[in-house]
Amino acid sequence: MGNYKFEEFKKYINGRNAAVIGIGISNTPLIKWLISLGCNVTACDKMTDEDPVLKKNIDALKEISSDIKWSLGESYLTHLREDHYDIVFKTPKMRFETPELQALKEMGSILTTEMELFMNLCPAEIFAITGSDGKTTTTTLTSEILKQAGYKVWIGGNIGTPLLDRIAEIEPDDKVVLELSSFQLLGMNTPADVAIVTNITPNHLDFHKDYDEYIQAKINVFRNQGPVGKVVLNAGCDLTYEMKDIARGRVKLFSANKGKVMRTDSPLYPRAYTEDGRLIYEENGDIYDICGIDEIFIPGTHNVENFLAATCAVIDYVKPEDIAYVAKTFKGVPHRIEFIRELDGVRWYNSSIDTSPNRSLNTMNALAARNEKGVLICGGADKKCLYAKLGDAILNVCDRIIIYGSNADLVTDIIAKEAHGRQYEIYRIPDKEGDVYEFPKTRDNVVNAYKEAINKAREWAKPGEIVIMSSIGTSYDHFRHFEHRGDMFRDLVNELE
Structure with a gap:
């Protein structure tokens, strides 16, 4: 065809x-x-x-x-x-x-744009994931579950590779999974066939005119859907929950909190939630027990939410056991609480994807749920985001903090504000003039600053503890992108003897 x-x-x-x-x-x-x-x-x-x-x-x-x-x-x-x-x-x-x-x-x-033209020309069904947090993991989970079910899957947008030049190879029976940012969605008129909005929190306000423009950009992923379109919304986030009222396609809801998807005004929507430690999908009175929360390989409540979102998106195309298999075997994606190595009894993690306070908040909460303690390396460029609750979350895991980045004052201030008598130490590495990226290599002083941070973390961390690099900001103050930052951090940690 x-x-x-x-x-x-x-x-x-x-x-x-x-x-x-x-x-x-x-x-x-x-x-x-x-x-x-x-x-x-x-x-x-x-x-x-x-x-x-x-x-x-x-x-x-x-x-x-x-x-x-x-x-x-x-x-x-x-x-x-x-x-x-x-x-x-x-x-x-x-x-x-x-x-x-x-x-x-x-x-x-x-x-x-390249993306809008691709979505116009694509002959296959498009699954598109957007939101403030969890996009990449949910995108990857969606693609992995579809692959497990036997589909040929093309993955693109913010991850994978550009797909427009491959358009002639894509068949109608294939599946396309895209991660889309607010930048890509701003002004977009073409909706996805299956859209997921993971959540909405203030983000990228250094680019958008205001918070409402950011929200409206996210809505574009499903705004022009017809009755056969599908949109998956986070019922645990009031902003995304309210989007059901403007959706013209088929709405599905998800939340780890069952009460959120069982609100009295939403009894008819298909939904995914957790109950008694299990992942559950419910539609038209049919209940599917997917797997146990403790069977999910990657940690954190936020990753449970990512699985619930992906479940809603793919359940019409796969068997529940396909979802369960991926839940038990998927080891996560690079730069997201990525385990690097254990050295002298200390486990080192890279979470360079944490380009906003909310992402770092989720990372800290995931580590706290595992009772982890240790040292935080952080710092990046601010996106005019909210930092509330971050200081408390950090101190629940790390009482030794190393900061190098242009948002250092913001991080320092929120920790001090939310310490509430808890003891902690902060080691700041000041920016030097000219601390900008020089891709593909970083300038020597940026490399040296990270070496200093790593050496200080090694000095501070004790056997049985962790060192986590969770940046709390974008990479653009010192790097070309967050992968560049995470790759360099991983390389430097692997060089330790």
């Missing part, structure tokens, strides 16, 4: 002019793909080829075609007014109301 939409797009794009803004991970394959379809491409980026990553991408593209036009540097958008473009692909972190983009729209250009 062919992909009619893709065939029509190929006819449309051949010989047309396209501008691609951002020459990064997702847009580099997009540029190659557009060229293969006979499109005339102008590639744009605010950075210049002095950036080593951008230079590598540009060199790779030049090997494919010498006809690509380039618009680089601070005035990269200004140059776009010099030509007409039929279609313009923006980078996710660029706002549609950017004056240069609006000018192009007024000139007749179609404004879109």
